[in-house]
Amino acid sequence: MAKIGLFDLEKHFAFYGAHHNNPVNIFIHMLFVWPILFTFLVLLYFTPPLVNISLPSSLIPNYGFLFTVIYAGFYVCLDVKASSLAGLLCVICWVSGSFVAHQLRFSLAWKVVLVAQLFCWTGQFIGHGVFEVILSSTYFALLDNLLEAFLMGPFFVLLEALQLAFGYEPYPGFHAGVKAKVDTDIKEWKDENKKKKNM
Template sequence: MAKTGLFDLENHFSFYGAYHSNPVNIFIHMLFVWPIVFTALVFLYFTPTLVHVLLPHGLVLNYGFLFTVIYAGFYVCLDVKAGSVAGLLCFVCWVFGSFLAQHLGFSVAWKFVLAAQVFCWTGQFIGHGVFEKRAPALLDNLSQAFLMAPFFVLLEGMQMTVGYEPYPGFHNSVKAKVDANIKQWKESKKKL
């Protein structure tokens, strides 16, 4: 069943998809988006504890946990099945990111995070510049691009590998919106 407003998956997916229609660019994003999430959570491990609760293995309820809960909850609201998978991946990234941060310590972790972020972001910008030939979505809608990127690549992967659709006709509807968006963008470029 299609949702509207903030939880309109079709609208979010078609916006993001219009910036990611080239198969090579999509593949690059599939490789690099989740490592960006993971390394961001490694860095966020060092943020202040929000709620002091004794958790096993040195896990803390900090901003990394808060972002994990927000992302996971949003994804589940968009689509229960794929969102649950994405939410689980968010929590796996938080747990293992926390373990890695503890092991490395801040003085090494921030360097690891910086190197990984630069490498992954560079790959994505190359994907857009060389293959997509369109600026990244984050230049037009920063929050939507950051929030949807992990879910987009997961849903794209689920569609490619097992033919998953949140509801019947989802991918056909999204493809029509993506094609219309790309056509409109190309026509606007011709006018410049």
């Protein structure tokens, strides 16, 4: 069943799809989006605790924990099956990221995170700059809608992977609706681009 407003998954996914239309670019994002989230959580491990509660092992209720709760909670509201999996993956990233950060310590962890982030972001920008066919008529999703690009990116690539591997749809007609919106958005951007060139 389709949802509206902030939880309108079809609208969000159409935004993503319009900026990620090339199969190579989509594959690149599948490779790099979750590592970006994971390494970010590694860095957030070193933020101070937000509440004074005891958690097992190296887990700390800090900004990494808060970030994970927001992401996982929002995803679960979008679609029961895929979003629950996305929420679980966020929790796994936080737990494993906390363990890695605890082992590396800050002096080494920030260097590892910096290298990983630069590598992953470079790959994504290459994906857009080299392979994305609508680049000339649109902006990177990151620049077009910063919040949506960061908040929805991990879920989008998971949903894309589930759709490619298993033909998964959150509800019947979801992908047909998304494709119609994507085609309309791309046509509007191309028409607007033509008008600007003819001015």
